[in-house]
Amino acid sequence: MVKKNYILVCGGSACEASKSDAIYESLKKALYERGLADDVQVVKTGCFGFCEKGPIVKVLPEEAFYVEVKPEDAEEIVQETIIKGRLVERLQYKDKNAKSTGDKFDVEKIGFYQKQLRIVLRNCGFIDPENIDEYIARHGYQALEKALTEIGRDGVIEELKTSGLRGRGGAGFPTWIKWNTTKGVEAPQKYVVCNADEGDPGAYMDRSTLEGDPHSVLEAMTIAGYTIGATKGIIYIRAEYPLAIRRLEVAMKQSREYGLLGENILGTDFSFDIEIRLGAGAFVCGEETALLRSIEGNRGMPTPKPPFPAVEGLWHCPTLINNVETYANIPVIIMKGGAWFKTIGTEKSPGTKVFALTGKINNSGLVEVPMGTTLREIVYEIGGGIRNGKAFKAVQTGGPSGGVITSENLDTGIDFDALAKIGSMMGSGGMIVMSEEDCIVDVVKFYMEFCVDESCGKCSPCRIGTRKLLNYLTKISKGNGTMEDLKKMEEIGYAMRKGAPCGLGQTAANPVLSTRRDFKDEYIQHVVDKKCIAGKCTSLVRFEIDPAKCIGCTLCARRCPAGAVSGEKKQAHKIDQAKCVKCGECFRGCKFGAISKF
């Protein structure tokens, strides 16, 4: 039997802590007393991601959205909304910016739901990526149609120029300039390349886009081919993305069958086809010149610019190279017009940005927000706040080339320029949230290890600089650092920024430089006080057993993987510091609070 109404009660941990269980019970009781138990089902749901205003109750199909609900409100919700079909206005979420919604159930006007806006991810999670018909049903290949039959090559450039779209790969270069330059060069052969070599740790926006909506990228590349006058497209994708590769292959096969790729597309005289090249997973191959060298079959090392790829790229032919997310924006821009796109986001950075939200956050996942959305909105309202109620420390953006954003800048609207201004960068969109349990030195050390591994070795500022920085960081994390080392690190960092020829080397020191500025004290604690408050730098941590509190239960000795704890049953135990590997198992296991961490 189908129910008349459904009441959803948030059962996320934050809402449960504020008595959502009792609300659930009171609602059931109120319904039972009115004989509605069979007509209305009360269910517990996962986190709504809006923990700030919890507990949250939603009534379907009316879409009534109630916040900060108390158990005693259950009666009123049942009486008013279920029986009379009216809103309980006092419980309704009121957005500061929204106009009064009157007595209409108008969830679309709620600010919270407007925080995300899906342009790039418009089809992800909606359509079957292996079925071209579903893409077509959602206006797929309509932009290609429009480009071929209505607006023409100049029209496409014009729309892109109006839209103000900037490259989503990281640097934010205006897309239309790239397209226009490549279009303007006379050459017998030109190429369209898609950079799907997503390498930042913690970033998976491009992978998800290709897995969820491969046709959007194929369509955009075809439009690009038509616009600049190329007949060949290449997608450079990491071999570590097997599912994305398979979906792309399926999509390309279907497009060819439909005549949307290949000779005489849609019966016109325009021909274009795409092939896939697999990358071996070198981070530097995300840099466009290194990527092109890798496609040519050479070792993936950057080459100096100019000449820019737009003039002299793949096999010395003019090459248009854009990132996956940039391409995924293009069909929508062509269809709805550049002017429409320009209204979204900020003045200098129109549109949306997809972020892969990971780290110490409750709701990790893919989010797409208009540019200008603040970090606070992303972390607390979309991400549901910090896991286990810990304090926010910083957000790392831009991967190994980026920096950290501290709580001071939580209210900065995110766009290309604002992030650069506060010493970080947009990067490709990885966003790693750190809590008080993370140690800055440890995190920066991780990124530096990554850069040491991934530096191609061609130039000395990067090859030697990253190694030197890692050595200093290791020294500091072991408690042997000096103030002189801190100064040296900054000097090396600035030298790398000036001396390295490619993006990787120029930005590899960014995590060091940005944290040296924003977390000065934490470095000094490591160097002067020899302390790591977060307890991540194991050399600086020491565990000891208080003989007065230890009852000799032997639990710690059993948990210790290194055999460092000794002692007789019912006698106080002792930790052998020389054997201790600082894993903290004894500390977490002790039920008597006898072990302390220094």
Added chain:
Amino acid sequence: MAKMTLESLRALRESRQQGIERRETDGKEIHVIIGMGTCGIAAGSKKVLEAFINEIDAKKIENVIVKQTGCMGLCYVEPTVEVKAPGMPDTIYGKVDADVAKKILYDHILNGKLVSDHIYQRPAADNVVKG
């Protein structure tokens, strides 16, 4: 399928769009859509897909269509499954395993009851640009 011209592409799009609308109003079909991005598969969505298909076959349930899609963005509660059934709100279930899949089939699809503790919200359901 033969190569398409502009006209045949437009015709296909139109027929498909009408198909989608008819599906929504007529409502004879129930759609089970499983998130099969890398995140979903890593979390076990293939087992969920199998559980749905086996159970539907075993019980000879008709009018249920099992489909796949990409990442919905709710990576923290993968595997995710969306159920669209007539007369019921479109629902997204998270943290689904084979047992929960059976529960969804019996409670939600056959008996019109939502499955508690596994319902999640689609991110920004109302703010998807439809082109």
